[in-house]
Amino acid sequence: MGVKALDTLEELAQIARTRPERLKEEKGKGVKVVGYIGRFVPEELLYASGALPYLMCRGGEPEPPDAVIPYMLRFMSPYDRAQIGYYLLGMDPVVPMLDLIVAQCSDCHESRLADMLEYFKLPTARLGVPPDWQKSLSREYYQKRLAWLKEKLEALTGNKITDERLKKSTESINKLRDILSRIYLLRKQQPPPIGGYDFIRLNHYSFYCRLEELLPRLDELYAELKKGQSPFPQDVPRLLLAGHVVGVGDYVVPKLIEDSGGVVVAELLDEGMRQHSWKVKTDGDLMANLGETYYSERTPPSIFQPAWEKRADIIRKLIRDFNIDGVIWYQLSFEEIYDLESSLMAKVMDEIKIPFLKLESSYEYSREAVGPLTTRVESFVESVRQRRS
Amino acid sequence: MARDIYVEFLRLTGFEEEEIAEYLPQWRKASEKLGLTEEDVRFATEERLPAYFAVELEGIRKLLGCFVKETIDLTQASEYKERGVKIVYGILPAVLHFYYALKLTAPEKVFVSFPDIFLTMVLNGFFHKLAPYLEEAEKAGIPYGCRHCALNKARYAARRLNIIPSPDVNWIWGFICDEAPKTDEFIRIYHDPEWKTYITRLPHDQSLGTVEDEVAERVEYLANQMKDGFESAQREIGIKVPEGKISEVISMWQGYAAKLSELALLMSADPQPLGAISGRLFWEGLFTPFNTGMENLEEALDITIREVKQRVANKEGILPPGAPKLLIYSVHPTVPWIAKMFEENGVGIPLSEFFIMSKKQLQPPSFEDPYMAAAEGWLRTSGMVNPGYQAEQICEKLETHKFDGMVFGLMDFDRWLGSSHRLLTRMVEEKTGLPVFYIEGDNWDDRDYSPEALRTRIESICEIMKIRKA
């Protein structure tokens, strides 16, 4: 990646960092600020209502999940716990000013998080997402919940979500998806012009920058990256990072992988990413289009049932398309569904002879914890490199 | 004549002398299949069952016998399958009406079971021998460290070890945890392609305090989900349940539930007439279908009610009169020493909140349609709804049975039922002012939480309660 690309990335990081202050300013002018949790909450609807969206997706520090333990079972996902943990510790500048939090409820961890938000009297709207996604009953359910959310947002903001407004927001977010997709596809090159550590952060920044600020900079970034300058050596081992989520701030593992001589060239992460490969249609029934894309078309998350065979197929395809040398499974502690899936993926990878490394994190990245983690990642990358050569 | 410990075991578990001849060979075969040695059977007969169950009561012996018969039957499931009987599994807790309706419609053609619950209850509860099953699952894809539920591991291990065959349909209810239905997806992909599953799910998306059985849209959605699942199960096995069969089962179930409420009232008498573990297995009948039928269980319940009434009349108790009495979220016979430890420390935990009925649950359904009635019943159940509504119901139960406090916890393998307990502890304490405790532990599997590990916590709870009551 060239200097210019690095500068653009840093600029976006800077804008994202100042999101809390800017939200506060807008709120002062009467604009509603709506937090949301999870990939099934369509940002299009939030924008179309005139609210400013704020994705709650932080991670990477052990204290916030621990702050939740007096209220919740210890053996719950540290990621979900973190979404309220920062608030409980008084470390969250945004959550206290939110006018609404739309909390996706697709699994037990998310639903318990929603319980906590309500217990602490935060204004919460739950978006139920049935995991039995191939039934028409479930599809209708999700669609109805979207209609309910639309009404809720209209009541909150006093703005009608007209087709025109929804179309406009959908088109803007489609543009964003499109440019991210193009950047993503550049990673097929060897060596890739951008690694996973930066690409994941880019996805994160995209949630915290205004679209007007974001789109031109992403265009610039794409143009720069397209020139092909890569920060990685020619023979760098190419890795896929799969799992639940790399939260905003939880960058130790992707960085470590790349500091250890590998590069993440593709991800299969259920949360915290833009899911940019799928565009929402902008003609016909726009609400139905949202439901269709968000619920039925995209890669099913691990909690959906059935999902795992399809997800294994997707990983196999990514391995082929991106010429992947090894898979790193990044799992958060006590996420029971990902833990089951990791065994299946390990088996599938074994069958196709692709090296597989399972990492588990409770966001404990003290020096004592990082030492063994580094050793495991370094030896994995090294073994993949040897296999490659 | 040399002692035959297998015969003694059957006698202790309520088998009549004339039944023993018929069941003895089956029991020997079943115990061998389950991996139980003669020494295990001796341990159960001489130590475990007498220590934790009131085997001096005929009703309790017969109750144990119902579980033994059902377990023997379960070990014969492969033979049923070979004879063309359709195998239908489910998991606890589900609305068992549908499974019974299948069974009542075609008793000779259908085998219904929730295999993991019987294996877990009997193998750990009676023999303390579930560990080999858990280890089998742990070495084959369901790792130890993530605190997966023992029921799901047991189901998987039972299939791996060929104790149970693949089902014709495994109709799984993911109304509570995610892990149960996903375990079945796991079993099919990882181990047994014939493990055919149909899932029925309901998102946990109701706000705290919502009275879910009064939200028409939710009841209707759940009813439709149940109908969809039931129709699919019928299609899979080619059996059509006539209209009216479910209603027949509902009234049978309500009769049984009413009797259980009577036992619950007796159990909360002062002095407490029966240890918590002894009666607890009766409550499995509310959520778990018995392929061998409900009649034996109901007979055992009738006898127990008679016997316990007598104890109450005689003021006979396992604890002194006036002993503090706690409602526990759920006590499991799989780890029976927990209840016993409370009782040995002078505090009763006669009833499990999860299983006892609220006043609303005992009211007749508001709908005639059996699916709507079943859905409404489900959403009236405290364990199935949001913690706000759940807390309301718990407070009512504390009041009805005049408890001095409550204990939550021991469910840390459960990301749904167990994950709200710390919050519930606060909510119930705030609402009632009663002391409410939380114990971290595991009700199915005591490999991690041994008596030594929990003793201090339990003893200190008991001390607090005794001081408060003094």
Ligand code: SF4
């Ligand atoms: S985790 Fe809970 S709800 Fe799930 S299978 Fe185990 S006991 Fe049942």
